[in-house]
Amino acid sequence: MDLSGVISISGKPGLFKVVAQSKNNIIVESLIDNKRIPAYSTDRISALEDISIYTYEEDVPLKQVYISLAKKEDCKAGPSHKESLNKLTAYLEEILPDYDQDRVYPSDIKKLFQWYNILQKAGLITLEEEKEEVKEEETKEVKEEKK
Structure with missing residues (x-):
């Protein structure tokens, strides 16, 4: 992505x-x-790429949130931003359980899902790069073990 x-x-x-x-x-x-x-x-x-979501420990980049959402939805469209706020917050808690509920406003949550669906329709939601990054990390670990 x-x-x-x-x-x-x-x-x-x-x-x-x-x-x-x-x-x-x-x-x-x-x-x-x-x-x-x-x-x-x-x-x-x-x-x-510069936007992050507040959590109780450290901020999580928007890209990581979208990767979690894409894995859950299998790269298909997520819930609409027009759903009830209760449904959207419950869904966000599933993919990012420790988000800071005081600093992440309802408008931010709606925007998060709206943007995800726009990116999904534009074909920018993919998980292929993540698989490549994991493979690169695994090959680095194997090389280090051989040394």
């Missing part, structure tokens, strides 16, 4: 992929309808 280049722009619905950069703005493409628009430096832009 590669979240690099995927951003959220405050005030604009959905998620965007960075397409090009110019002197005073970036050109982004919507993951919902594939329309291209400029995003300016005055816009509040958040990269998905």
Whole structure:
């Protein structure tokens, strides 16, 4: 799962992929309808790879939460962000049991599931990279054992 280049722009619905950069703005493409628009430096832009979810121990990157969600849903669409808040929080507790309920707001939970479904429809939810990373770690361990 590669979240690099995927951003959220405050005030604009959905998620965007960075397409090009110019002197005073970036050109982004919507993951919902594939329309291209400029995003300016005055816009509040958040990269998905920089976002984390608060837990009681340490913050968990959004990518790890989405990997857990993808494993549970078998890379299919998750619950809709329009479901009741009780259902969404119960579902989040299943995939991330120690999330900080005081610092993770209901709007954050809804956005989490909305973004997951947008990424899933765009075909960006995959678990293949994780399998490759696990294989690389296993080969490193085998090499270390041989030494």
